[in-house]
Amino acid sequence: MPAPTLATGSEALTGLIARLDSACAAPVESMGTAITEALKSACAQPDLLSPLQRCGRNDHYARHVLHADPAGRYTVVALVWEPGQVTPVHGHYAWCSYAVVAGSLHEERYLWARDPQAVSRTGAADRAPGYFCFSHAGLDEIHRLGNRCDVPAISVHVYGVDGPRIATHVNRVLLAA
Numbered sequence: 001m002p003a004p005t006l007a008t009g010s011e012a013l014t015g016l017i018a019r020l021d022s023a024c025a026a027p028v029e030s031m032g033t034a035i036t037e038a039l040k041s042a043c044a045q046p047d048l049l050s051p052l053q054r055c056g057r058n059d060h061y062a063r064h065v066l067h068a069d070p071a072g073r074y075t076v077v078a079l080v081w082e083p084g085q086v087t088p089v090h091g092h093y094a095w096c097s098y099a100v101v102a103g104s105l106h107e108e109r110y111l112w113a114r115d116p117q118a119v120s121r122t123g124a125a126d127r128a129p130g131y132f133c134f135s136h137a138g139l140d141e142i143h144r145l146g147n148r149c150d151v152p153a154i155s156v157h158v159y160g161v162d163g164p165r166i167a168t169h170v171n172r173v174l175l176a177a
Contacts, residue, residue, distance in 0.1 A: 010050070016042035016076065017067050020158060024073045032134040035097045035158060040132045043099040043156055049078055054102075056080040056152050061087075066156070068163025075163045081105065081153040086146025089119055090171040091139045095160035099132035103153025110142040110174070118175045142174060 019038035026034050042048050053064045062080040069075065081103070089110055105127045110119035119142055126148075135141035137160070147153045161169050 010045075010047040012042050012045035012048040013066055013076075015045075016048070017069075020069070020074055020076070024069075032095070032097070032136070036099075036132050036134045039097050039099045039156060039158060040130075043101050043132070044130075048156070049101070049154070053078050054080060054152075054154060056082040056085075058082065061085045061147075063167075065163060065166060068166070072162030073160065075159050075161055075166045077157045077159065077166060079155050079157060081145075081147035081155070083147055083150050083152070087144050087171070088173045089142065089144045089175070090173050091142045092135065092137050092159070093161070093169050093172055094137050095135065096137075096157060096170070097132065097134040098155050098157040100127045100129050101154040101156055102129055103147065103151055104128050104149050105131075105145050105153050105155060106148045108144045110144070112139040112142055112174070139172075139174075 016038055019041070020035060023031050023034035023038055053066070056062045057080075061082070064078040064080070066076040066078055091112070106124065107127050108124045109122045111122045112119055145155070159166065159170050
């Protein structure tokens with residue numbers, strides 16, 4: 001994938017950044033809730049994403065970096081999913097929060113098994129606009145996201161990783177049993 005470019009800020013994005021900065025300075029036990037509330041609020045605003053940030057790609061879901069925290073605490077990314085595009089099964093090296101902005105995403109959940117170091121599917125759900133979640137780093141929250149609909153879907157993700165490592169230090173790809 002080509003290197004993502006940073007977005008220029010909308011009022012909604014500026015507000016999201018301010019709230020994420022506050023959330024990252026909050027006590028650890030309240031950080032996840034503060035991040036998801038900030039994301040939920042921003043994603044409800046129509047000016048969060050520009051028309052260009054709503055454009056997909058034919059070969060792979062499009063990744064638009066909206067903001068990389070200068071202190072390296074987090075990166076905000078919009079993902080645009082064309083029909084049929086899906087991630088591999090993965091856990092996260094960093095904490096992660098995401099919200100569905102448009103369309104619908106299908107999320108499959110998995111459970112890690114140390115022996116034979118594989119995962120098994122535990123369930124699935126469709127995620128509509130307004131859905132949001134937070135998970136800590138590690139193998140307690142393993143999933144696969146994809147677009148099973150006939151129209152594009154858009155989600156906004158906040159990862160606890162600095163911008164230059166967004167393509168290499170987020171997903172820990174796992175094998176399904």
